[in-house]
Amino acid sequence: MKKITALLLAVCMVAALMAGCSTTGKTTDTTTPTTPSTDTTTPTTPSTDPAPVDPIDVSLKVWSPSEDQNPDLGEWVVTMCNQFNELHPEWNITFEYGVASESDAGKMVPQDIDAAADVFLFGSTKLENLCNSDSLTEWGGKYKDAVTANYPASLVDCLTYDGGLYGVPITTDTYFMYYDKSVFTEEDVKSLDTMLTKGKVAFPLANGYYLAAFYLANGCTFFGADGSNRADGIQVGGAKGTAVTNCLVDLVQNENFIVAEPADAISMMREGNCAAYICGTWQATQTKEILGDNFGVAILPSVMIDGVNCQIRPFTSAKAVGVKSTTAYPEVALNLALYLASYEGQKLHYELRGYVPCELKLTAEVQSDPICLVDSETVTKIAVSRASYTEFSYYWSPAESMGTEIRDGIVTHENAAEKTEAFKVAVNSSGIG
Secondary structure, X not given: OOOHHHHHHHHHOOOXXXXXXXXXXXXOOOOOOOOXXXXXXXXXXXXXXXXXXXOEEEEEEEEEOHHHHOHHHOOHHHHHHHXXXXXXXXXXXXXXXXXXXXXXXXXXXXXXXXXXXOEEEEEHHHHHHHHHOOOEOOEOHHHHHHHHHXXXXXXXXXXXXXXXXXXXXXXXXXXXXXXXXXXXXXXXXXXXXXXXXXOOEEEOOOXXXXXHXXXXXXXXXXXXXXXXXXXXXXXXXXXXXXXXHHHHHHHHOOOOEEEXXXXXXXXXXXXXXXXXXXXXXXXXXXXXXXXXXXXXXXXXXXXXXXXXXXXXXXXXXXXXXXXXXXXXXXXXXXXHHHHHOOHHHHHHHHHHHXXXXXXXXXXXXXXXXXXXXXXXXXXXXXXXXXXXXHHHHHOHHXXXXXXXXXXXXXXXXXXXXXXXXXXXXXXXXXXXX
């Protein structure tokens, strides 16, 4: 049975109502719910205990990847929802679970918002699509404060659209470098140029997701410095961009620089034909098995570009928990979303499925795990927030072509400036018309 103060809070609190991403919607009420003032006079009759109050019945639909509902993998989302229910006796919550990956949810929710889950996981790269369809609740007041205070700024930026916050980060999505410690020292892996004098390094240059890291290293920008300025477009041209292209032309001529996707690079490493490669957390286990005691991991190295030592900078995005704009229970849904992405939620996710945490307190506690350490350093020190703008889709095909032409020797020092400018034009155009 609840105490009277908790009841009054539940009754008086108008849910920190938030509507979807449209400018006409409501955002979280930032005011603090009021409670009745206490009468300090001595009562003339004996006080009585408050009458029992029934909890409010709530029905919530929750979507997550199938692995998070698999009993063999610990049923993370089911476990967390049950714990949340126990922590809130003021609500009697009935959960309905559905399966949707983070990527699929970003496409499914806008198709039928009313039939979609109240709470779901999604990838931040789908944010604009979700916001343009008015699918997400905007986080304000104490909910927004909780997110900005407890998660890396680069991830918060990934979940910010037109100044509004639309989710809470649950893990990162970035990349770094795996290496063989019998070939490279911790000092070696700080510099790509040094590494190439000692062993073979694989880099997926023909993939725009990774190619961008070199252009970002030399100050090129993707929708502004923090990825939040659509009007700036993708600036990979001019002197800065050409210098990067010339650098890459030199790199591919080095026999120790291998252009290979992560899946191919790990096979090369297994065969002894590669001593370092670039990837994210998804190949950590296999790489540990291959390298054993020589397993090493580090943030991306620096590289010399036009005589200047530049830090190679990867993109980062977030996997997040969101709340749909039409939920009938916004207060409950928002609190559940926060709980799933909380210290407790991310700790259990890490223990059950190896999800790298991003909640700041927990991140500090798992630094003994080298993957968690390097992921945290990448996100907080060198990574650039990846924008969710639709115009980003113009980038991928020209970037693949540019990387492939550099790999194949079609781009040379003689035509680097011309090719770089053509690249800039292509990535800022839909190619239609």
